Each structure stands twice: as structure tokens, then as C-alpha cells.
Amino acid sequence: MPPWTLPALGAALIALAMLTDARLALILAVWFGAWALNAVLANRVAVSGLRLIVPLIFGVTLLVLWELSVRLYDISFVILPAPSAIWARMVTETDILWADFRQTILKGALAGYILGCGGAFLAALAVDRSGFLQRGLLPVGNFIAALPIVGTAPIFVMWFGFGWQSKSAVVVAMVFFPMLVNCVQGLKASDAMQRDLMQTYAASYGQTLMKLRLPSALPFIFNGLKICTTLALIGAIVAEFFGSPTVGMGFRIKIEMGRLAMDMVWAEIAVAALAGSGFYGLVALVERRLTFWHPSQRRG
Amino acid sequence: MSAVADMAPSRGARAFGAVSGAVLPVLTVVLAIVAIWYAASVMMNRAWTLDQIQRQDLEMTTMEIVAATMTQERPVLPAPHQVFAEIWNTTVGEPVMRERRGEMQGNPRNLLFHAYHTLWPTLLGFLIGTFLGILLAVGIVHSRAMDMSVMPWAIASQTIPILAIAPIIVVVVSNLPALNNAVSAGIISEDTKLLVPKALISAYLSFFPVVVGMVAGLRSPRVMDLDLMRTWSASRGQTFWKLRLPASVPFLFTSLKVSIAAALVGTIVAELPTGARFGLGARLLTGSYYGQTIQIWSALFMAAICAAALVILLGVLEKFTLKRMGAQA
Incomplete structure (x- = not known):
């Protein structure tokens, strides 16, 4: 394929769209323009900050296209509000959004995340001492991790009431097994040779754990922690659908959906997405700090 | 396990070694879970039984109390056998089809009927998600621009709680002119239209593992092989x-197993805020409205059985495919 194929194809497509619908041509032009910019940027290897700029351009392009299509095609507010409308709502309703964020993320999800992941880690340490338990728990844990645990939400809401405690309980149930499986696998990750070496140093169980096995388990542990960030958010928000106080992101989405205030629903989604990405990014950042030696963290 | 397998000479003996090495521990763990469950259900249901005894001025021995905790109609935590009895009664004990308004229709009292209504969108969503995921992965591997711009957003897309966008997808999809035209033209039925949003939501959850797995897989050939x-x-x-x-x-197969489990979660979650009448998620919701704990647990177990069946099916397919491709076991 000669290098001019794609640009020529894009131009032809835009011209074709121009004949039928000028609005479509504009949208296509924005899309191909941004894409060409990204393609040029991505192939320049040595520019610093490129890893940030390219995805940013892509994200901004998506937002611009969204706004453009909503305005040009007069898409109904109920179906899809424009990003500008959502942003306006986010600015005016900051108090409510903050209260919901605190209730769902800081109380429900975070408490459950810490309890669930911490508990799973301790359980993995306990299981680790017995090979028999390990062989039994790994398949069972893997199996349970694949089950739709979200379904326990109504049960926990019945047991622990409408407050954030029941949301935390759901989160604990959701994150426990994925975390346990990852921790147990991680604790097995060190080589037999390395463990033998520790034995020749007459290292105690605690010393071997702290100096060899935990560090070599870290990539697995962080893998589990990263998976659990999204699970925690899903669990906390889903549980609110089965009963909640009059605050919380799941509650707000349910209520505002009923009132067809779609801009508010999207504002909550934006907050959830930001919180989720931030949470994930934070864990990834800590991982990069602690497991800088692992091949997957090397920067090419 | 590997030590046993290495020493065993014949294939049969090796398989036996693998089985006996794993089955006993797994059975022990499962039995332990069941025992803890029974103990917990006695503990949690006791309060209600004791309360009843006091109100009715009865005298009961400890054994009778324990037995009474396992026969309640709306226990806090139903005992395992109660859940399995409920599953049995609502699958084998109910006709799959029943006559209504002169025609044979699915029987909503049958749990299999609800499982069917959840499995269809799951499979459809899984297919859509897998297809899109493979397509994206091929693009990412071949275009540097796509790798740098799409991958971070694919990760970000998974941090959006799916339940939040489920109602929106339902509203948008059910208002799509193309879909409504197709319904009025008789190309697809009204039932199929209701299935589309659920399938899209499960596709949203299932495409991501496929992207990650396929990108890793397509990049897995060594430099030597590429050279x-x-x-040539x-x-x-x-x-x-x-x-x-x-x-x-x-x-691909490893990530397909993750992604089909995710697709099932997606469908169940999609049924919650959308007011679905049929499906395992709808069953959970009605159970929680009316305090029918046994119904909730049976729906939960049905979902678990579905997930296990799908994952096992993919595992069999994986073994078969890899064998045909000449991989060593």
C-alpha cells in the first residue's frame, strides 16, 4: 500500500459526504484531521510528553465530535445531551455531586476495597503455609472469581441495611476472591533456587517473606489491586439500586433517570469515570514506584 | 502436581495423578464452605426462631431449634438444601412452556426461562464484544497512532461503572429510528428489540479482556520469527x-473465558435498572422487593451455573482447537 492511500481515501470519503450531507462532511473532516495529526505525532519517536498528548488529542476529538453531532443533528436532549450541557450541570451541582461521591466512593467503595483486599491478602498468607489448602483454594477461588458476585447485592442490603455498610459488604464479596487468587499466585512466584538461597542464609519464615517472597509477589498483588478498583466501583453503585439513603451516585442516577434529567445522569457518570480512572491511576502509580524492577514496567 | 506428572510414565497414570492431586483439596475446600454456610444459616436464622418460640410459648430442644432454622419461609440465610430444593422445584418441577392467551409461551415460573432470557443477550453481547475486541487489537498492533490514542481510553472505558450507563443505553437504543423501523417492518420482533440493549451492555464489558489478550497475543511472536x-x-x-x-x-482463549464471565455480569446488571421483567437479574430484583431470600439465592446459583457452563464450554473448545493446531499439551 503506498503511503498516500489512507489520506486519499479520507479525502474521497469527505468529498462524497459533501455531496449528500454537508454536516456529515464536517464531522468526517474533523475526525480525519485529528487522526492525521495523531498519526504524524505518533511516528515521531523522540518528542517528550507524546505518550500524554496523543491520547489527549484523541479524547478531545471524541468530545468535539460528540458536541458537533448533537448540535448539527439536533439530537434530543433526552437521548444524548451535549458535553457542554453536562459540564454546565457539573459546575452548578458541585455540592450534590460531591455528597454523592463521598457517600458512594469514599465510604462504600473505599472501605470495602480496603477491607476486602486486606482480608484477601491476610487469607493468602494463611493459605500459603499449607500446600493442600493452596491446591484446594486456587481452583475454587478462580471459579468464584468468575461468578456474577454482583448478584449478592440484594442479600447484603437486606442484612446490613440501606447505609454505606451494605455497599462495603458487597464490595468485599466482589474483590475478595480475585485478590486472593492473585496473592496466592504471587506468593508462589519466587524461584525454588531463590528460596533455597534464603534457607542457606538461615533466614526465618518472616525474613524470607519480607525480603524475597513479598517483593516477588508484588506484580501479582498489584494486578489484583488494579482489577479490584473497577470491581469496587461497580459493586458500590449496583448495591445502591437495591436500597440506599437519599444520597449516593447509584441513587442519583436512578432518580434523575426517572425525571429524564439526562445531563445530571451524565454528570454522575463523568464523576464516576473520573473517580474510576483516578483510582486506577493511583494504584498504577504506586505499582510503578514499588515494582520498578519488573520487565513490564520498563520504559521502551 | 507437576512432580507427580513427570514421574508417571503413561498418559492415563498422568491424568490420574493430576486428578487425585487436585480433587481431594478442592473437595475439602468445598465441603468446608458448605459447613460454614450451614453454621452461618443456623446462627443467622436463630433469632427469628427464638422469637417465635417466645411469642407462642413453646418448649423446644436445641435440636428442634436447629431444625426449625432450616425450614423457614423467608430465612435471613437459607440453608444450602433449601436453595437446591427451590432450584429443583423451579426447573424440573415447573413446565417449561405454558398456554396463555391461546398460544404456548415460556413459563415465567420456570427458572430455566429466566436463564434463557439472560443467556441469549449474553451470547449475543459476547459475540459483538469479541468481534470488536479482535478488530481493535488488530488495529492497535498495526498502527502506532491507534496504539497510543485508543489504548488509554479503552482502559478508561472500563473504569466507568457499567450500571451507570445501562439506563442510558436502554433509552437511546429503544429510540433508535433504524431499530424501530426494523420492528415495524417485521424484520425483528419486539422481543428481539428488548434484547439489543442488554446485549450491547454485555458487549461493553466483554470487549476489554479480548483487546488486552489479543494485543498481547498478536505481539507474542518472537523477533526471530518476525525476522x-x-x-521470506x-x-x-x-x-x-x-x-x-x-x-x-x-x-485469545484465555481472555475469552474472562470475557464471557464479564458478559454474563453485564447482562445481569443491565436487567436491574431497566425494569426487565424476565431474566436472572429481574428475578434478583423481584426477590429483593418481596423479601424472598430463597428466590434470590436460587437465581444467584442459576447465574453461577450458567457462568460455569459457559466457561467450561470455552475450555473444551480451547482444548479442541489447540489440539487441532498441533500444540503440545
Whole structure:
């Protein structure tokens, strides 16, 4: 394929769209323009900050296209509000959004995340001492991790009431097994040779754990922690659908959906997405700090 | 396990070693879970039984109290056998079809009927998600621009709680002119239209593992192999079909197993805020409205059985495919 194929194809497509619908041509032009910019940027290897700029351009392009299509095609507010409308709502309703964020993320999800992941880690340490338990728990844990645990939400809401405690309980149930499986696998990750070496140093169980096995388990542990960030958010928000106080992101989405205030629903989604990405990014950042030696963290 | 397998000479003996090495511990763990469950259900249901005894001025021995905790109609935590009895009664004990308004229709009292209504969108969503995921992965591997711009957003897309966008997808999809035209033209039925949003939501959850797995898989050929293709002056297309794609198959199956479990979660979650009348998620919701704990647990177990069946099915398919491709076990 000669290098001019794609640009020529894009131009032809835009011209074709121009004949039928000028609005479509504009949208296509924005899309191909941004894409060409990204393609040029991505192939320049040595520019610093490129890893940030390219995805940013892509994200901004998506937002611009969204706004453009909503305005040009007069898409109904109920179906899809424009990003500008959502942003306006986010600015005016900051108090409510903050209260919901605190209730769902800081109380429900975070408490459950810490309890669930911490508990799973301790359980993995306990299981680790017995090979028999390990062989039994790994398949069972893997199996349970694949089950739709979200379904326990109504049960926990019945047991622990409408407050954030029941949301935390759901989160604990959701994150426990994925975390346990990852921790147990991680604790097995060190080589037999390395463990033998520790034995020749007459290292105690605690010393071997702290100096060899935990560090070599870290990539697995962080893998589990990263998976659990999204699970925690899903669990906390889903549980609110089965009963909640009059605050919380799941509650707000349910209520505002009923009132067809779609801009508010999207504002909550934006907050959830930001919180989720931030949470994930934070864990990834800590991982990069602690497991800088692992091949997957090397920067090419 | 590997030590046993290495020493065993014949294939049968090796298989036996693997089985006996895993089955006993797994059984022990499962039995322990069941025992803890029974103990917990006695503990949690006791308060209600004791309360009843006091109100009715009865005298009961400890054994009778324990037995009474396991026969309640709305226990806090139903005992395992109660859940299994409920599952049995609502699958085998109910007719699958029943006559209504002169025609045979699915029987909503049958749990299999609800499982069917959840499994269909799950499979449809899984297919859509897998297709899109593979497409994205191929693009990401071949275009640097796509790798840098799409991958971070694919990760970000998974941090959006799916339940939040479920109602929106339902509203948008059910208002799509194309879909409504198709319904009025008789191309698809009204039931199929209700299935589309659920399938889209499960596709949203299931595409991501496929993208991650396929990108890793398509990049898994070693530099040596890629260089060999170059010395044969193979085109990009040839390298893709003859080297990259076959090399990615084991990765694909691993991520398919994750993604079908995610697709099932997606469908169940999609049924919650959308007021679905049929499906395992709807069953959970009605159970929680009316305090029918046994119904909730049976729906939960049905979902678990579905998930296990799907994952096992993919596992069999994986074994078969890899064997046909000549992989060593």
C-alpha cells in the first residue's frame, strides 16, 4: 500500500459526504484531521510528553465530535445531551455531586476495597503455609472469581441495611476472591533456587517473606489491586439500586433517570469515570514506584 | 502436581495423578464452605426462631431449634438444601412452556426461562464484544497512532461503572429510528428489540479482556520469527495470517473465558435498572422487593451455573482447537 492511500481515501470519503450531507462532511473532516495529526505525532519517536498528548488529542476529538453531532443533528436532549450541557450541570451541582461521591466512593467503595483486599491478602498468607489448602483454594477461588458476585447485592442490603455498610459488604464479596487468587499466585512466584538461597542464609519464615517472597509477589498483588478498583466501583453503585439513603451516585442516577434529567445522569457518570480512572491511576502509580524492577514496567 | 506428572510414565497414570492431586483439596475446600454456610444459616436464622418460640410459648430442644432454622419461609440465610430444593422445584418441577392467551409461551415460573432470557443477550453481547475486541487489537498492533490514542481510553472505558450507563443505553437504543423501523417492518420482533440493549451492555464489558489478550497475543511472536517472515519477504497481511494470528490463539482463549464471565455480569446488571421483567437479574430484583431470600439465592446459583457452563464450554473448545493446531499439551 503506498503511503498516500489512507489520506486519499479520507479525502474521497469527505468529498462524497459533501455531496449528500454537508454536516456529515464536517464531522468526517474533523475526525480525519485529528487522526492525521495523531498519526504524524505518533511516528515521531523522540518528542517528550507524546505518550500524554496523543491520547489527549484523541479524547478531545471524541468530545468535539460528540458536541458537533448533537448540535448539527439536533439530537434530543433526552437521548444524548451535549458535553457542554453536562459540564454546565457539573459546575452548578458541585455540592450534590460531591455528597454523592463521598457517600458512594469514599465510604462504600473505599472501605470495602480496603477491607476486602486486606482480608484477601491476610487469607493468602494463611493459605500459603499449607500446600493442600493452596491446591484446594486456587481452583475454587478462580471459579468464584468468575461468578456474577454482583448478584449478592440484594442479600447484603437486606442484612446490613440501606447505609454505606451494605455497599462495603458487597464490595468485599466482589474483590475478595480475585485478590486472593492473585496473592496466592504471587506468593508462589519466587524461584525454588531463590528460596533455597534464603534457607542457606538461615533466614526465618518472616525474613524470607519480607525480603524475597513479598517483593516477588508484588506484580501479582498489584494486578489484583488494579482489577479490584473497577470491581469496587461497580459493586458500590449496583448495591445502591437495591436500597440506599437519599444520597449516593447509584441513587442519583436512578432518580434523575426517572425525571429524564439526562445531563445530571451524565454528570454522575463523568464523576464516576473520573473517580474510576483516578483510582486506577493511583494504584498504577504506586505499582510503578514499588515494582520498578519488573520487565513490564520498563520504559521502551 | 507437576512432580507427580513427570514421574508417571503413561498418559492415563498422568491424568490420574493430576486428578487425585487436585480433587481431594478442592473437595475439602468445598465441603468446608458448605459447613460454614450451614453454621452461618443456623446462627443467622436463630433469632427469628427464638422469637417465635417466645411469642407462642413453646418448649423446644436445641435440636428442634436447629431444625426449625432450616425450614423457614423467608430465612435471613437459607440453608444450602433449601436453595437446591427451590432450584429443583423451579426447573424440573415447573413446565417449561405454558398456554396463555391461546398460544404456548415460556413459563415465567420456570427458572430455566429466566436463564434463557439472560443467556441469549449474553451470547449475543459476547459475540459483538469479541468481534470488536479482535478488530481493535488488530488495529492497535498495526498502527502506532491507534496504539497510543485508543489504548488509554479503552482502559478508561472500563473504569466507568457499567450500571451507570445501562439506563442510558436502554433509552437511546429503544429510540433508535433504524431499530424501530426494523420492528415495524417485521424484520425483528419486539422481543428481539428488548434484547439489543442488554446485549450491547454485555458487549461493553466483554470487549476489554479480548483487546488486552489479543494485543498481547498478536505481539507474542518472537523477533526471530518476525525476522524470518521478513527474509521470506512476506507482506504484512501474510505475516498476520500465517504468524501473528496463529500465535495469538492461546491468548485469545484465555481472555475469552474472562470475557464471557464479564458478559454474563453485564447482562445481569443491565436487567436491574431497566425494569426487565424476565431474566436472572429481574428475578434478583423481584426477590429483593418481596423479601424472598430463597428466590434470590436460587437465581444467584442459576447465574453461577450458567457462568460455569459457559466457561467450561470455552475450555473444551480451547482444548479442541489447540489440539487441532498441533500444540503440545
